[in-house]
Amino acid sequence: MEANGYDGLLRELGVDLTLHRDLVRYNRDIHRRTFGSVRNRPASMRWFDDAVEASHGGRVAEIAAYRKAGGRSIGTFCIYVPEEIALAAGVLPIPLCGGTNWSVDYADRMFPRDICPLIRSTFGMAFSNTCPYKKLHDGVVGETTCDAKKKAWDLLGFQVMEVPQKKGDLDHALWLSEVRQFLKYVEGLSGVAVTPERLRECIILANRRRATLQRINGFRRLPEPPISGLDALLVSQVALNQDIPAFLAACEELIHELERRVQRGISAYQGPGPRVLLAGTPSPMGNAKVHYALESSGLRVVADESCTGIRYYRDLVDESAEDLDGMIEAIADRYMSIDCSCFSPNTERVEHVLRMIKEYGAEGVVHNILSFCHTYNVESKVIDRALAAVHVPSLKIVTDYSFEDLEQLKVRVESFGELLCARSAETVAAS
Amino acid sequence: MEANGYDGLLRELGVDLTLHRDLVRYNRDIHRRTFGSVRNRPASMRWFDDAVEASHGGRVAEIAAYRKAGGRSIGTFCIYVPEEIALAAGVLPIPLCGGTNWSVDYADRMFPRDICPLIRSTFGMAFSNTCPYKKLHDGVVGETTCDAKKKAWDLLGFQVMEVPQKKGDLDHALWLSEVRQFLKYVEGLSGVAVTPERLRECIILANRRRATLQRINGFRRLPEPPISGLDALLVSQVALNQDIPAFLAACEELIHELERRVQRGISAYQGPGPRVLLAGTPSPMGNAKVHYALESSGLRVVADESCTGIRYYRDLVDESAEDLDGMIEAIADRYMSIDCSCFSPNTERVEHVLRMIKEYGAEGVVHNILSFCHTYNVESKVIDRALAAVHVPSLKIVTDYSFEDLEQLKVRVESFGELLCARSAETVAAS
Numbered sequence: 001m002e003a004n005g006y007d008g009l010l011r012e013l014g015v016d017l018t019l020h021r022d023l024v025r026y027n028r029d030i031h032r033r034t035f036g037s038v039r040n041r042p043a044s045m046r047w048f049d050d051a052v053e054a055s056h057g058g059r060v061a062e063i064a065a066y067r068k069a070g071g072r073s074i075g076t077f078c079i080y081v082p083e084e085i086a087l088a089a090g091v092l093p094i095p096l097c098g099g100t101n102w103s104v105d106y107a108d109r110m111f112p113r114d115i116c117p118l119i120r121s122t123f124g125m126a127f128s129n130t131c132p133y134k135k136l137h138d139g140v141v142g143e144t145t146c147d148a149k150k151k152a153w154d155l156l157g158f159q160v161m162e163v164p165q166k167k168g169d170l171d172h173a174l175w176l177s178e179v180r181q182f183l184k185y186v187e188g189l190s191g192v193a194v195t196p197e198r199l200r201e202c203i204i205l206a207n208r209r210r211a212t213l214q215r216i217n218g219f220r221r222l223p224e225p226p227i228s229g230l231d232a233l234l235v236s237q238v239a240l241n242q243d244i245p246a247f248l249a250a251c252e253e254l255i256h257e258l259e260r261r262v263q264r265g266i267s268a269y270q271g272p273g274p275r276v277l278l279a280g281t282p283s284p285m286g287n288a289k290v291h292y293a294l295e296s297s298g299l300r301v302v303a304d305e306s307c308t309g310i311r312y313y314r315d316l317v318d319e320s321a322e323d324l325d326g327m328i329e330a331i332a333d334r335y336m337s338i339d340c341s342c343f344s345p346n347t348e349r350v351e352h353v354l355r356m357i358k359e360y361g362a363e364g365v366v367h368n369i370l371s372f373c374h375t376y377n378v379e380s381k382v383i384d385r386a387l388a389a390v391h392v393p394s395l396k397i398v399t400d401y402s403f404e405d406l407e408q409l410k411v412r413v414e415s416f417g418e419l420l421c422a423r424s425a426e427t428v429a430a431s
Numbered sequence: 432m433e434a435n436g437y438d439g440l441l442r443e444l445g446v447d448l449t450l451h452r453d454l455v456r457y458n459r460d461i462h463r464r465t466f467g468s469v470r471n472r473p474a475s476m477r478w479f480d481d482a483v484e485a486s487h488g489g490r491v492a493e494i495a496a497y498r499k500a501g502g503r504s505i506g507t508f509c510i511y512v513p514e515e516i517a518l519a520a521g522v523l524p525i526p527l528c529g530g531t532n533w534s535v536d537y538a539d540r541m542f543p544r545d546i547c548p549l550i551r552s553t554f555g556m557a558f559s560n561t562c563p564y565k566k567l568h569d570g571v572v573g574e575t576t577c578d579a580k581k582k583a584w585d586l587l588g589f590q591v592m593e594v595p596q597k598k599g600d601l602d603h604a605l606w607l608s609e610v611r612q613f614l615k616y617v618e619g620l621s622g623v624a625v626t627p628e629r630l631r632e633c634i635i636l637a638n639r640r641r642a643t644l645q646r647i648n649g650f651r652r653l654p655e656p657p658i659s660g661l662d663a664l665l666v667s668q669v670a671l672n673q674d675i676p677a678f679l680a681a682c683e684e685l686i687h688e689l690e691r692r693v694q695r696g697i698s699a700y701q702g703p704g705p706r707v708l709l710a711g712t713p714s715p716m717g718n719a720k721v722h723y724a725l726e727s728s729g730l731r732v733v734a735d736e737s738c739t740g741i742r743y744y745r746d747l748v749d750e751s752a753e754d755l756d757g758m759i760e761a762i763a764d765r766y767m768s769i770d771c772s773c774f775s776p777n778t779e780r781v782e783h784v785l786r787m788i789k790e791y792g793a794e795g796v797v798h799n800i801l802s803f804c805h806t807y808n809v810e811s812k813v814i815d816r817a818l819a820a821v822h823v824p825s826l827k828i829v830t831d832y833s834f835e836d837l838e839q840l841k842v843r844v845e846s847f848g849e850l851l852c853a854r855s856a857e858t859v860a861a862s
Contacts, residue, residue, distance in 0.1 A: 160776075162775070
């Protein structure tokens with residue numbers, strides 16, 4: 001029995017078919033349990049469901065065919081790796097971040113158990129020979145955004161981009177130099193020199209993807225969002241591992257549907273519920289656990305302050321540069337503006353959270369912290385101080401990908417939801 | 432009842448006397464249990480025992496008097512903060528790293544439980560008002576060597592020195608700029624401009640401290656070391672929080688005694704035992720658990736590859752610079768040569784470990800990893816690869832400051848010791 005019709009290709013790619021079948025089955029179950037719980041989904045979300053399924057089949061075949069035709073690709077883990085530059089050199093970036101709990105324990109061959117599930121999931125797939133992308137790249141580019149990843153790259157001999165830890169002038173210069181080296185690296189892989197014309201096209205293309213995500217997420221600001229937090233996450237999860245024009249076309253269809261829904265007063269949510277901003281670590285494809293815990297408990301996740309949320313699409317690259325150097329600088333500037341918790345201090349993030357609360361009408365903040373992620377965990381305290389000053393309550397969830405603690409989480413989430421409802425009722429009574 | 436005769440002063444410094452008494456009692460018990468287990472100690476180790484005791488009494492009084500007389504001081508946590516520069520500006524650096532398990536849980540007010548015990552111990556003392564140094568400084572200078580510390584500094588509003596993550600030209604430039612800013616910072620605190628003459632004196636003084644530690648640790652290379660690993664650790668722990676001339680004088684006395692012991696064939700160890708290099712995270716004052724677990728199980732810790740070991744004293748600052756700029760550059764260079772696991776890649780550390788194995792005649796390596804220290808934990812795998820190539824076995828210990836797992840550790844350590852003895856017997860048989 002073929003799991004998804006791509007057994008021949010997967011075998012060729014060194015995938016352990018028996019284990020892979022089990023992985024795909026596990027992922028389908030989780031997908032059905034989480035995203036399948038959304039009632040009244042936009043019909044055009046179907047494409048995004050299919051894209052998740054395709055990430056272990058059709059998309060693999062696409063990339064394999066692209067590579068057979070001479071195309072080059074790299075694996076990446078972080079939104080700090082400048083996609084515009086890779087694309088302009090004819091190198092396709094493939095995001096490798098793992099979101100499945102299935103593979104977490106397979107990471108034990110090399111990694112400690114007390115590092116974040118994202119890293120363990122990713123390398124668990126590689127070590128168990130279930131990652132279909134393992135042989136579909138010419139190199140892997142990591143970065144220094146956290147201790148565990150930084151040292152993982154050393155251990156595995158990957159390329160490493162140094163993301164600085166402050167945002168001073170020399171930090172900008174250092175990062176610009178890293179971006180330039182990355183350009184040389186991808187040019188070296190493909191043998192294609194990056195031209196200003198091609199780079200401009202790629203800047204515009206990547207900006208379109210970000211702007212499209214802004215538009216979709218903009219609908220979540222409405223009093224009755226036509227798209228749920230779960231579905232908005234799904235769109236973001238799919239964004240980075242799809243042919244960009246195909247992704248944009250599917251998004252346009254979704255946007256039309258969302259517009260129609262707004263006109264007709266159709267909400268993604270069945271009953272009323274408090275609006276929360278989810279802040280912190282990313283939820284890569286395969287993991288929607290905290291979104292699910294929140295929305296299945298009657299809360300509305302109206303904004304994602306994460307790398308699978310606004311951190312990826314908040315800022316566009318300035319398109320006005322005329323020459324290659326100017327474009328590279330604009331790209332470096334844009335990436336340095338990301339408010340990752342790797343920076344010290346990270347005051348921009350505090351300001352962004354406060355602004356998002358207003359823009360999305362959030363009544364509370366839920367910190368979503370992957371286990372053992374020190375930076376977002378400690379930084380949640382900094383955020384909480386700012387929230388206390390504006391009287392916005394928060395709940396901190398520290399968890400991994402396992403569903404073992406789901407019911408415990410839901411108890412906490414429901415209490416938090418009640419607190420938000422009570423506050424909202426007080427506000428109404430007082431006005 | 433006064434715990435140590437300094438109650439009046441401690442009260443003045445805002446110390447909670449009841450809790451502090453409990454802390455001191457706890458620390459004494461641990462000191463007796465660990466260092467007190469060493470048989471046949473050099474008589475001159477007494478001074479170092481007293482120095483530990485004085486760290487909660489006499490030394491506090493010294494620093495308080497120094498400050499009352501107008502002296503300035505800063506708290507530090509890491510050997511990356513250039514002590515020569517602080518001293519040259521008339522600012523005394525006080526190392527604040529906590530090594531006591533007593534205070535660990537008091538850190539919960541701000542910090543996650545799953546960060547390293549060193550950070551939790553340090554801030555647990557601050558939050559429980561048992562750290563006598565809390566009010567004895569004009570500022571605190573942290574650095575970016577790990578995620579948890581970096582974000583802790585943000586949360587607490589400390590000065591932060593950016594230690595880069597690679598060792599390229601721009602990284603060196605960035606670090607030099609940080610060192611220059613640090614100089615401005617300490618000059619600002621004291622109002623004393625750093626002169627070349629004074630800086631040279633302080634470079635020489637700090638170099639003397641490092642060279643003295645080199646000499647003491649050099650005795651551990653001998654087939655029968657006249658000083659145990661535990662006692663050598665104690666010397667290092669005391670080194671940074673003592674008046675330097677007094678420390679150097681005590682060290683000279685110890686060195687004389689060690690020389691006499693060597694002449695008379697007196698070993699610090701009673702029976703034979705395998706020689707191991709202890710590699711990884713530091714053991715700040717109050718924590719000698721892993722050294723104790725090893726040496727009380729019959730192993731000989733003959734070298735410390737840590738920040739409370741060779742990482743502090745391996746490299747001296749080049750003393751040949753003529754002007755201030757040259758001295759600052761020499762200082763920056765020397766600190767950048769430290770092989771902290773915060774660097775990517777950290778190949779120097781691998782080379783250093785291999786060299787130390789030869790120099791100290793180590794038969795095996797024990798990785799000493801503080802719980803949740805991602806960088807040293809993951810990097811131990813990189814080290815292990817290099818060790819496998821030269822057929823040196825290793826044991827990884829991941830633990831905190833608690834003695835709860837001591838017996839478990841000892842079981843593992845004893846097995847490792849047996850393995851080393853068996854290998855040594857084989858080598859003898861084969862030769």
